[in-house]
Amino acid sequence: MTTNPLQIALVGLGTVGTGVIKLINENGAMIAQRAGRSVEIVAVSARDKGRDRGVNLGKYQWIDDLGALATNPDVDCVVELIGGSDGTALELAKNSLNARKSFITANKAMIAHHGMELARLAEDHGVSLKYEAAVAGGVPVIKGLREGASANRIERVYGILNGTCNYILTTMEKHGRDFDTVLKDAQDLGYAEADPGFDIEGVDAAHKLAILAALSFGKAIDFEGVETAGIRSIMAADIGQAKALGYRIRLLGMARIDDDKLFQRVNPYLVPESHPLAHIDGSTNAVVAEGNFSGRLMFQGAGAGDGPTASSVVADLIDIARGENGTVFAVPASKMEKIERAESGNRTGKTYIRFIVADKPGVLAEITAAMRDASVSIESLIQTEKTAEGSVLISMVTHDSLERDVTNSLANLSSSTSLQGAPVVMHLLSDED
Amino acid sequence: MTTNPLQIALVGLGTVGTGVIKLINENGAMIAQRAGRSVEIVAVSARDKGRDRGVNLGKYQWIDDLGALATNPDVDCVVELIGGSDGTALELAKNSLNARKSFITANKAMIAHHGMELARLAEDHGVSLKYEAAVAGGVPVIKGLREGASANRIERVYGILNGTCNYILTTMEKHGRDFDTVLKDAQDLGYAEADPGFDIEGVDAAHKLAILAALSFGKAIDFEGVETAGIRSIMAADIGQAKALGYRIRLLGMARIDDDKLFQRVNPYLVPESHPLAHIDGSTNAVVAEGNFSGRLMFQGAGAGDGPTASSVVADLIDIARGENGTVFAVPASKMEKIERAESGNRTGKTYIRFIVADKPGVLAEITAAMRDASVSIESLIQTEKTAEGSVLISMVTHDSLERDVTNSLANLSSSTSLQGAPVVMHLLSDED
Incomplete structure (x- = not known):
């Protein structure tokens, strides 16, 4: 395996981008020992060159043209920290992968929208696409x-x-x-x-x-x-x-x-x-x-936060430096089929429902009748203090019910003049959820 | 990268060993997709061949001679689940690594005692030594x-x-x-x-x-x-x-x-x-x-448990099947120096101390004087109910103190006739521990 430095370009110099620079400056020797070779920033890019970011950018090549950056022969790996599901970030991702550069991103929106396409591109070109920082910040x-x-x-x-x-x-x-x-x-x-x-x-x-x-x-x-x-x-x-x-x-x-x-x-x-x-x-x-x-x-x-997010970005860099070059997800992107969506209405569970209602006779009877008519049975019910506006809160937890029935019970109440605003519906987490 | 099956030998067929067989039987197709090739048990060994373990062993080669197993040309990777820091397990590890087989173990005692030597052996021979199951069972x-x-x-x-x-x-x-x-x-x-x-x-x-x-x-x-x-x-x-x-x-x-x-x-x-x-x-x-x-x-x-432990063992196998072959620890074993031990006496923190004492006048004065003489100051103290034997419990939490001073305060009391048994000492976890 090569012991040449892994040369990276960093695009986006907000708090996370500068966090990555600080991390590599501070932990660089340790990173080199763990990766088996050093990880070196060779080029950076951001919208505003002049801004003081509290880190010395003088030793890196500044590249305004991201098309040129993606194909720069000095760059092994592009790190994208600009964000946005489309536009500049997506173009940079495609250009980098097409130029057979490994690509690291913290951009959850882009992966959520275009992850499959990008993964196929990376796997077709035999390079890495990594996104540890895109989910749960510093948590691996x-x-x-x-x-x-x-x-x-x-x-x-x-x-x-x-x-x-x-x-x-x-x-x-x-x-x-x-x-x-x-x-x-x-x-x-x-x-x-x-x-x-x-x-x-x-x-x-x-x-x-x-x-x-x-x-x-x-x-x-x-x-x-x-x-x-x-x-x-x-x-x-x-x-x-x-x-x-x-x-x-x-x-x-x-x-x-x-x-x-x-x-x-x-x-x-x-x-x-x-x-x-x-x-x-x-x-x-x-x-x-x-x-x-x-x-x-x-x-x-x-x-979130610059330190934790940088920690995940650099963990991805170390993986790439070590030669890790597997699939983007757990299995090859070409094998990941689109499957049908499950209807939540078919799900069974306990549900918390809270109503704000007018403080007048018969409201509770109206609500409970609507639940009964939709076959939703109530496990517990609390009617609480008036709000500042003189309304009353009614909270209930249903027995195990089909979600469709709960939805229907609320639809039964949609034309009620007693309800003030839409009811709030939350599910109870169980071992079956 | 090869797409040949990763061929493994499983040594030790207790609950974890049979758990690994069950896991590979049940999740095998998915594992092959994730690993890029199948993971196949080709040989097994255990002390008692006759025992019914609830899994079909008929399709595997049974090998009694572990020396021969370690060098068997059909085996790419040996999985050791027999336990014990030395003896059979250690010999198997050394023989396997020397024969350039990757080696997976759940054996925390062996790694704790001989991990450095085994890691050097693995790294010298360019094979993997993995032990995810040795710490925290199924947790990666x-x-x-x-x-x-x-x-x-x-x-x-x-x-x-x-x-x-x-x-x-x-x-x-x-x-x-x-x-x-x-x-x-x-x-x-x-x-x-x-x-x-x-x-x-x-x-x-x-x-x-x-x-x-x-x-x-x-x-x-x-x-x-x-x-x-x-x-x-x-x-x-x-x-x-x-x-x-x-x-x-x-x-x-x-x-x-x-x-x-x-x-x-x-x-x-x-x-x-x-x-x-x-x-x-x-x-x-x-x-x-x-x-x-x-x-x-x-x-x-x-x-712990067979399922979680097997999950970690097979995760190691998938890593090896994927071609992951880095250092055993985070850095090469040859770079891991032995360093001096820190003396716990130099540490500062709050400590909980509980005494069982005779229910007689002057005991509390005796204890608090011993603390004072050792410069340990008390943040809170509770004297509680009598035990069945008519003794009294005294629990205290110290202010931040040198652990050495706490030890000295208890030494001051070692010849006391009021104390019934050795005091119990526990540290309070803080952000500085």
């Missing part, structure tokens, strides 16, 4: 699933995939505060983006889930097939109710194969306190994989 | 540290490394029962060995810790350097006291580099409820690695 979960759990048929894969949402939910839980105020604080503290849509609507988690599902089940990525909901409608009262029942609320990505169909959902779940995910607080990410021999494995750590 | 923590966290200087590595001890401690915690009765139940249920010494005295955890430390720090394995204590002297009352203070008691293996010296200890710790290890219950194992860029990573799952 891509490696854990692709290699660590490789002896298993994975029965389901799920977890806390968005640190912003988990920070918001666990802060609401700790202080009994409502979503809007906690989000505002999180934005002020830099834990949430000024435009937090992708995070709190569940889209970011859905990107990651689609990648994990493809890796775990050996089926084509199907990002559009992820049923996605966010956390915006969760109230402190929901968290309190869940707690009283022995549950914590977490936004989970959940994927499994049901009768040869792919089920993928991002939704807030009620997680029993006995489950390890109930104890994942703050911006930590955690991924659970249940294998048919390993049983339940869990990987946890920082889901 | 060797891979997680060797590859997933490879970009980091690991600042400390620690965790719950023995499922039997964790089962006993968490069962004591849940039911308020004492060690002896819980151990007996665990033995009846098969969670503890008939001779549980290696587990409950901390030796098994020490084997695993020494391996993790070598892997994390790139220094030679130093099993003899692990300060080891077990859980036999922990009472239900200790667990109750810890809980009242916001802690759970867990047997931890803890390793770090202090001023270029290696600190390794297995001891019960008081783990704060805010730490993820406080929520690891039952026979689960969990390993925490703190990297200088990744921050805190945790890997958890089943620490």
